[in-house]
Each structure stands twice: as structure tokens, then as C-alpha cells.
Amino acid sequence: MENAVKILVVDDEERIRRLLRMYLERENYVIEEAENGDKALSKALENDYDLILLDIMMPGKDGIEVCRELREKKTTPIIMLTAKGEEINRVQGFEVGTDDYIVKPFSPREVVLRVKALLRRSSAASFISTDKASKDVIVFPHLTIDHDAHRVTADEKEVSLTPKEYELLYFLAKTPDKVFDREQLLKEVWHYEFFGDLRTVDTHVKRLREKLNRISENAAKMIVTVWGVGYKFEVSND
Structure with missing residues (x-):
């Protein structure tokens, strides 16, 4: 075994x-x-x-x-x-x-x-695709998400994320500039309701930004707070 x-x-x-x-x-x-x-x-x-x-x-x-x-x-x-x-x-x-x-x-x-x-x-x-043509990779300035490998790199350095932090980042990055409120993120990323636990989203966003910021301030800035609404992923042109 x-x-x-x-x-x-x-x-x-x-x-x-x-x-x-x-x-x-x-x-x-x-x-x-x-x-x-x-x-x-x-x-x-x-x-x-x-x-x-x-x-x-x-x-x-x-x-x-x-x-x-x-x-x-x-x-x-x-x-x-x-x-x-x-x-x-x-x-x-x-x-x-x-x-x-x-x-x-x-x-x-x-x-x-x-x-x-x-x-x-x-x-x-644990399973990295060897077929380069079919690889699911999202590339931005300062940030790359290899979904096949569940690997995130910021300015060419790997970022160590928990499964949920990774899922949150990937979900936001798939649709840049689209704003999601906390309820939507709980439903889409956590897949079921956390009644009254909207702070769950805030704490994960905070941790995600902190981890990205340790490696790349530009990558961290891509997760944007839309006050009174929620969060979005904004592509940096820096």
C-alpha cells in the first residue's frame, strides 16, 4: 500500500x-x-x-x-x-x-x-499533463496558474497555497474583471452554503494576498476588493 x-x-x-x-x-x-x-x-x-x-x-x-x-x-x-x-x-x-x-x-x-x-x-x-497542447495554463504578467499541476508561480517563484486558497485564486482568475460577491464565491468555491460565514471569503482573500505579496507585490494587487460588493481579479499591466 x-x-x-x-x-x-x-x-x-x-x-x-x-x-x-x-x-x-x-x-x-x-x-x-x-x-x-x-x-x-x-x-x-x-x-x-x-x-x-x-x-x-x-x-x-x-x-x-x-x-x-x-x-x-x-x-x-x-x-x-x-x-x-x-x-x-x-x-x-x-x-x-x-x-x-x-x-x-x-x-x-x-x-x-x-x-x-x-x-x-x-x-x-500529483498529475502533470505531458500533452503541452492540452495543458490548462493561465498566464498573466507576474502570475502563472498551471491548473493541471495545481501550481502557482509569481514572478517565476512558486507560491505554496492550500487547496482552498488555490481554488479561490483560480476561480477569480478564470474571469478577469468580473466582480463576485461573497455569497457567489461561497457557492462556487466552497460548493455549499456557509450560513452567516461570509467572513470565510474575506479571511481566505487576506491569506492569499499575503502569500502572493511575500513573492510579488504586483501579483497580490491583482486581487481587488470592490467595496460594498465583493472581489475581482484585475490584470496588471505593470
Whole structure:
């Protein structure tokens, strides 16, 4: 099972870890577990997981802090597990770079579907087309998006993005100068409604700009805020 998908399940409740392991192993995923934030962060930094299921509320280092520290080093896809009503924690999760969240109590089948969806979106980076004529590449001054490889370069330097940050950038860049409001972006990029979580878009745009700006100020300026409406991708002629 050398090429099997490897997932880290993090929760302080053994019954939840056992339940998730049972359902995910049925899909032939290789599952590892951690019962607290410190062990989770250690494992996530030492190993290359395809995805992490991460509970927010844990004793000691919570899921928010684990995600924040992990994002300083890696872009591993993360789905956070949150208790019902913890909207503030969910927003914090998006601010530190989680890609999706699932509310407890959850259906194990829903978890499997969400995991599969996020793995599909992130795994494209492993498959680069060798047919140059059919490659899906968007080229702008200061910014290139190779969609086949899920690779973004700004001023010839690669930009490390999470799956959701990449999807947001690609969606905006496909239709330059078209303005999208936050509701549209939630529907098109996240594929389902986040009731009341419009700040999710703002936090992802902020993180995306910050990452681009570290490499190319001109590339970062291409994501434009249209005050009172939403966001658009504006092609720079600099």
C-alpha cells in the first residue's frame, strides 16, 4: 500500500477516532491517530499526510493552534471537526487556514464524502499533463496558474497555497474583471452554503494576498476588493 492515501485523525475522544477510522479504512485509506494537539502537530510535521481531520476543542493545544503552527510549514489539506454552535471557532479555523469543516454530531458518510471531495481537489498536483497542447495554463504578467499541476508561480517563484486558497485564486482568475460577491464565491468555491460565514471569503482573500505579496507585490494587487460588493481579479499591466 505504498501509494495509499494517508490520513491523520485527531480527536481527544477515542470513540470518535475509532468511528472515523472504521469508515475511512473501508475506503482503503491508511489511518493514523492522535489524541491531542501536541501529538498531532508532531506527527503532522514529521510525516506527509494527504489530509488531516482535526478536532477544534481539545485539552492543551487546540485545533486552531495546531492548524496555525502547521500552516507555517505545510499546506496539508485540513478538515476541522467542530461542535454545533461554535461559529466563532469555525471562523478562527478559516482564518488560520483550514480548508473545510464538519459539525458534530456528524454522519460518518458525510465525512467520507467531504474527505473524498477535498482529496480530489488537492491531488491534481500529483498529475502533470505531458500533452503541452492540452495543458490548462493561465498566464498573466507576474502570475502563472498551471491548473493541471495545481501550481502557482509569481514572478517565476512558486507560491505554496492550500487547496482552498488555490481554488479561490483560480476561480477569480478564470474571469478577469468580473466582480463576485461573497455569497457567489461561497457557492462556487466552497460548493455549499456557509450560513452567516461570509467572513470565510474575506479571511481566505487576506491569506492569499499575503502569500502572493511575500513573492510579488504586483501579483497580490491583482486581487481587488470592490467595496460594498465583493472581489475581482484585475490584470496588471505593470
